[in-house]
Amino acid sequence: MRSEIEGKADFEQIRYAQLWEDADVLNRALGHRPGARLVSICSAGDNALAMLLLDPERVIAIDLSAAQVACLHLRIAMLRRLDHGEFLELMGSRPSERRASLLDRASADLPERDCSFWRSQKDAIVAHGLGGIGKFERYFRLFRQVFLPLVHSQKTVADVFRSRPGPERETFMRQRWNSWRWRLLLNVFFSNFTMGRLGRDPAFFDHVEGSAAQHVARRIEHAAIDLDPADNPYLHWILTGRHGRALPLAWRPEHYDTIRSRLDRLDVRHSPLEDVIAGGQRFDGFNLSDIFEYMSLVVFENVYGSILAAAEPQARLVYWNMMVPRRVPISFRDRVRTLSDIEISGKAQDKAFFYSDFVVEEVLP
Numbered sequence: 124m125r126s127e128i129e130g131k132a133d134f135e136q137i138r139y140a141q142l143w144e145d146a147d148v149l150n151r152a153l154g155h156r157p158g159a160r161l162v163s164i165c166s167a168g169d170n171a172l173a174m175l176l177l178d179p180e181r182v183i184a185i186d187l188s189a190a191q192v193a194c195l196h197l198r199i200a201m202l203r204r205l206d207h208g209e210f211l212e213l214m215g216s217r218p219s220e221r222r223a224s225l226l227d228r229a230s231a232d233l234p235e236r237d238c239s240f241w242r243s244q245k246d247a248i249v250a251h252g253l254g255g256i257g258k259f260e261r262y263f264r265l266f267r268q269v270f271l272p273l274v275h276s277q278k279t280v281a282d283v284f285r286s287r288p289g290p291e292r293e294t295f296m297r298q299r300w301n302s303w304r305w306r307l308l309l310n311v312f313f314s315n316f317t318m319g320r321l322g323r324d325p326a327f328f329d330h331v332e333g334s335a336a337q338h339v340a341r342r343i344e345h346a347a348i349d350l351d352p353a354d355n356p357y358l359h360w361i362l363t364g365r366h367g368r369a370l371p372l373a374w375r376p377e378h379y380d381t382i383r384s385r386l387d388r389l390d391v392r393h394s395p396l397e398d399v400i401a402g403g404q405r406f407d408g409f410n411l412s413d414i415f416e417y418m419s420l421v422v423f424e425n426v427y428g429s430i431l432a433a434a435e436p437q438a439r440l441v442y443w444n445m446m447v448p449r450r451v452p453i454s455f456r457d458r459v460r461t462l463s464d465i466e467i468s469g470k471a472q473d474k475a476f477f478y479s480d481f482v483v484e485e486v487l488p
């Protein structure tokens with residue numbers, strides 16, 4: 124089955140060089156699943172790696188973009204050949220003067236096609252780290268380097284990540300961050316128009332209603348007041364271009380060896396999800412990223428039905444929405460139950476603040 128978005132967007136380049144969906148929230152929603160067979164949209168690969176921490180029998184990571192699949196293959200090679208400190212340097216979480224040689228070392232065993240792709244990305248990786256070279260990250264970089272300095276000093280930005288109690292975070296946001304310049308910047312930079320052109324492919328906005336800026340403003344308040352920014356790797360990268368003390372789940376030192384020891388449980392496929400779920404295998408859990416947002420309602424309903432056909436009883440479907448509302452279609456409401464408690468706590472803890480909804484549905488026995 125040809126995927127609808129395949130015909131619309133340009134997948135020649137890396138769109139997401141790191142995962143902008145919170146893997147802590149994802150793994151809690153999937154639940155600890157020893158021996159399970161799981162499916163994950165690949166994107167940059169970090170959440171498929173994080174899912175290995177659930178001790179599954181297999182994680183099939185799927186993407187219809189060759190560039191995104193290459194991101195996961197390189198991560199696997201890095202885990203095999205680099206130590207944790209080197210991994211963080213090459214990713215860009217930490218400053219580094221030796222990314223070129225780390226990249227050469229990590230990619231040495233990759234097929235020539237991958238090596239030549241990574242050679243073409245080398246300058247960007249040296250400058251920004253592997254986690255900084257996608258279209259989405261370039262959009263954040265433009266924001267951080269060109270626009271943010273017009274609004275806030277480096278000192279104010281650094282101050283965001285000083286750990287303080289909730290009420291003080293609120294005072295900081297109201298008194299120091301939320302200036303009229305900041306509000307103006309939000310409205311211009313996160314307009315549907317700008318995001319469509321710079322951050323996401325305009326085709327992804329075909330189904331969007333409402334203003335991206337309003338969503339982002341609400342979600343930033345949540346990330347900066349309800350949660351502690353010092354614990355938020357996503358916010359840290361957006362505002363500073365690297366990580367502080369907090370890291371995404373799969374990049375944390377305490378998980379490095381576990382993930383490394385389970386790499387043979389990963390099955391990476393360059394394919395539309397639709398083809399893999401039609402292959403006759405059954406699965407216990409699905410990380411569906413926010414792919415349903417990119418589909419028309421009719422296609423969404425079809426794909427949802429195919430996922431249910433490939434799902435074991437009690438399998439969980441976990442996915443996000445940014446601006447397009449997508450939940451179990453009416454025709455399948457008697458086949459799944461919504462795990463509202465997990466959704467509510469997931470939304471409350473979600474450190475990646477672009478999404479307006481987080482959905483966890485469980486297939487009925």
Ligand SMILES: C[S@@+](CC[C@H](N)C(=O)[O-])C[C@H]1O[C@@H](n2cnc3c(N)ncnc32)[C@H](O)[C@@H]1O
Nearest residue numbers: 126139142143144166186187188191395396414
């Ligand atoms: C939906 S996008 C969202 C990215 C995400 N918000 C992040 O933080 O990485 C993730 C990936 O899904 C892939 N994708 C979209 N529709 C797909 C489909 N039907 N089958 C396989 N991959 C798909 C895209 O190529 C992209 O790499």
